[in-house]
Amino acid sequence: MKLFVISLLPIISLANLFSDARPSVHETEEFVIIRTVEGKPLFEYRKKPSEKAKNNAPHYSRTGYIHPLYSPSGKVITGDYAPDHPHQHGLFFAWTKSSFRGKPTEFWNQKKKLGDIRFNQFLGKTENKKSLSLQFEQIFTANKDSNEPILKETWKIVIPHKQRDYFQFDLTSIQSCATEDPLVIERYHYGGMAIRGNDQWMIKVEDGNPLGKMITSEEKNPENGNHTRPRWVAMHGPVDGQECGVVVMNHPDNFRFPQWVRLHPTMPYFVYSPMVEEPFTIESGKPYISKFRYLLYDGTPDHGVIEGSWKEWIKN
Template sequence: MFSYLTKPSREAEKHEPHFSRTGYLHPLYSPSGKIITGDYAPDHPHQHGLFFAWTKSSFRDQPTEFWNQKKKLGDIRFHRFLEKGDHPSFFSLQFEQIFTSGKDSDMVILKENWEIRVPKKQTTYFQFDLISTQTCATQDPLLIEKYHYGGMAIRGNKQWIETGADGKPLGKMITSEGKSQENGNHTRPRWVTMHGPVDGQDCGVVVMNHPDNFRFPQWVRLHPKMPYFVYAPMVEKPFSIEPDTPYISKFRYLTYDGTPDHQVIEG
């Protein structure tokens, strides 16, 4: 279904050290085994599978940046495995990653817990839920500044960059409101699906934004040409993650073969 990276992949060795990252999901598979996610894309080597990263931000009046790794203003890495669980209806895994002020820095700004829940009963879609809990590691807040992207993101397979006969990318995005990457950027959908051919067969993923999430329905950054999107709650105004107040985000993921079935998604 997916892999969680606790150490840098072999692909990381082909890039500058500051692009190396852990603490994200890749590959993410369709039910038939097609790889849906991409990693270390030539155009954006800082985008890693299914990942959570804040962009323009500040800590103790100093700029921080966890998305654009080339700036070297922050880093996210796997810290420790917490636990696995066997519940009546689902299995669970919990990991902790840390947000630091730089690649080699010991200054931890945020701690983040990922709880991944996988239902025991699956259908023709693979389903799992991801609950992210971010807490301040100090008594100082992290300010998330107004910006046009940043948050829970996913990068699609590199084959979706290729263009079809119409000159448009093979990777397609559709929102719950029927918008595409051409007209859906910075709208506020309940879900987004991204799909396209991988080795000649269509597959894709749906990412659902939970109603409990901050500023739901959150804005989305849908790139018009590249296969990635991100739920970005800071698009119109800033906010801060405060000490003793966890920032909790919940998302449901459905991977599938073929093209998206809106009735299944809405069900």
């Protein structure tokens, strides 16, 4: 399948010609929003549950994730509290079948009430001449009533000052045991760093397929690419009649790279899942570190542009 419909060649805006141009960070009680130097929204990090949480059972309420992700034209790429999967929240990290101190834990399927992930603190921002860095901390607990953390997770997000006509940021997740006891991640067919797409991508077209599409670095799709091990996955589709999408790249430094990926056959979500064939353990004193790059774009994915970004990323 060929994937080049529109070119994503770099465009330097007038704002980017000035050395003092910087992305902006605005914090409220509910979220932290990041805007580009042109003032365009890039994403929001959720400190408190969104308004949609009120329309769902309390166990689906969640914080410590990113939603919305925006395309350069302002289209909302991600979904949250979808009617089919209300436990999926924008850009989120959640382990599925797992155990702590001999008892089952579950951070993905919130209906089981075996785990919770929540925002803990905004650790602040730093800047250099080329980029802005943000750090957020989440905690994993056994349930919503527990205040004893199992894991502490830090997200370090690096945003280039100069964006192209697609947006880019890099996210590093560092998960550390909060006690001397390990978290066992059991073998399962999904769980890990995930992204949920816009609900409009669930709409079926005449052939019965959804509007949302996925393609991997090996040009596989949900029909033949589930549980393959791609370097990146692109998801795209129309939002309010305009095509847009997101690419998520998996770094060679990551555990069991290239990690398996769960591509759902009909729903707009996918997840990098290092436990598909074998379990593993996150142990005290040995942080679990994983790195991802995100490209947000209008139009359809351009394989050449994505590969160029990939090669640039892995050199660093």
